[in-house]
Amino acid sequence: MLEIKNLRVSVLDIDDSEILKGIDLTVKTGEVHAIMGPNGSGKSTLANVLMGRTEYVITEGDILYDGESIIDLLPEKRAHLGMFLAFQYPAEIPGVRPWQFLKAALDAKADSRGEEKMSIRDFSKLFDEKVEAVGINPQLVKRSLNEGFSGGEKKRNEMLQLEVLQPELAILDETDSGLDVDALRIVAHGVNSMRSPERSFIIVTHYQRLLNYIKPDVVHILVEGKIVKTGGPELALDVEKDGYKQYTSVGASA
């Protein structure tokens, strides 16, 4: 489904700003991968680059989605292919109702695939169902997109979009940060219920605790722009116990 090959990434227009220093990663269809790492390791950069953020430049390497390179595709084209990024800091967009926004997103995807658009009635039903499932205050989604939402509400809103859009590859960028245990359970429940042989997940996280609720197939440790270790779910527990220090250049040489 997704192959990342020797990916090197810098910040646009800033010299010596390399953040990702040669990433290799393969996510097969149906797999759940967790990418763990300390602050500043490049986790969020990786998530954003996968979705096509233009503040970064790819200096080397490639990203293949279903065997095709996507590095020249606009973010919206990647979304149409079935990719989804749950943002760590979702943007606030005054005056745009979440309902209207999601319908437009769904329509854009249907359009690009030559599929019929969902009727307003069907969409309304689906939307109400999902709003209840992710536990968002129904009053909130009648207002502006993310504006005046608490941190937790923003994350729930990301999950709402994930569940409505039903992507084939979902990237969750620190969706667990700032969440209380109840919200954490809702995120985990969302992912677990959507887990299927046709869908893959990349879960970017600093802490192991989300992985108590979502069992990943593969865990990668990303440190200083490189994947330093790959393993099974047990790797997350090592991090929980010993921290990231053992993987950092300072820690390793000590």
Added chain:
Amino acid sequence: MATQNTISRKSDMSGQEYQWGFVTDIETDLAPRGLSEDIVRLISSKKGEPEWMLEWRLKAYRHWVKLNDAESEPEWANVKYPKIDYQDIYYYAAPKSVTEAPKSLDDVDPEMLATFEKLGIPLQERAKLAGIAVDAVFDSVSVATTFEKQLGELGIIFCSFSEAVKNHPDLVKKYLGSVVPYTDNFFASLNAAVFSDGSFAYIPPGVRCPIELMTYFRINTADTGQFERTLIIADEGAYVSYLEGCTAPFRKTHQLHAAVVELVALDDSEIKYSTIQNWFPGTPEGEGGVFNFVTKRGRADKNAKISWTQVETGSAITWKYPSVILKGDNSVGEFFSVALTNNYQQADTGTKMIHIGKNTKSTIVAKGISAGHGNNTYRGQVQIMPGAENAVNHTQCDSLLIGDKCGAHTVPYIEVRNPTARLEHEASTSKVSDEQLFYLRARGLSEEEAHHMIITGWSREVFQELPFEFALEANQLLKVSLEGAVG
């Protein structure tokens, strides 16, 4: 690099950007170019006006000549344009086939009806479906008024200004110039001298007008000035919602539009006035376009309310300050505005709220969107007179910038002469952020769709004041007006 993209996309779309830019091939009855007392007399006699109307026009004309000699064309607005040669303009253009006024829609030139069709004016059946009574002003003559009969049963008068002069002279005499006198300003004087038509509405006491009244204006003839005059009177306890739409064909020369609108809201009445202004904005390179110099003002008596909502996307230059004189105690004035300037458009627009009565309240929400080389100024005056105990004003001015070659300015004038007044003024300037764009695009919206969604969301407070059909049109207009601005 971004600029490069913009230019190439603009040229790709030229000719298509202004969808309403077609010219209707109708024979026109033109008065000679230029302005003189004879022209004023000609206009008046063409319209078969009574003596008192002609006298009023002549007084206005003589006043305007004085202003013109004293070079007092207003220059304080933040707009730039070459000096207008007032002797090089046609002051009267009536489509020839309607010089014998049409008795009904069947008498209206089919080609003209086809024009209205293209404009999407809900004339005839569509008017009924939409529940709108339409008075269409083509160049300067009102060609068709629908619903007149149904409204007549309620005692509501909705007709062209010329008809009102003939059939309701007492009302016209009583209120014409009562809110915007012919001495008010340079353009208002000019209008008073040469206005050729416009709309008139009168709602009798206690009547709530059951449908929205609408006038659609269109300038067709080249080098023609359009000087329409609208007078709306809501008698005690009456209510009316009035809509106004404007378009003009694509022309490389400038056209002058100097309209006057007067609203009179008597005790306990309410007038809601909505405008979508889509006059031709000029080419993307800044050639041509309408000079839109308009005076709009309403007077609110005791417990009355006047609400202006405007979406201004057209015109090369917009100079317009729909105002409310809050004369009666407890009267309310509102102004909701979205003004968009793209390419080389300039807008200097805002409002005046003059608080005279006690417990008067005004609200101003002004939103300016600047793109391309567009220049957008909010100019607003809030004046609290000594007798206006407990007056309240809330002003909110927001500017949104797209690109780095446009400008946004806010010029508030506040004059408080009563210590019990409460005034709030909020202002913000923002840009469409990369984060917002990326967020929407990551969900599958194209860059243009994303911009459009952000901008309409940002304008929502104003759009929600518009009647539903109008809000949809406004939304569509913003989209078209911003084409080529993004990239």
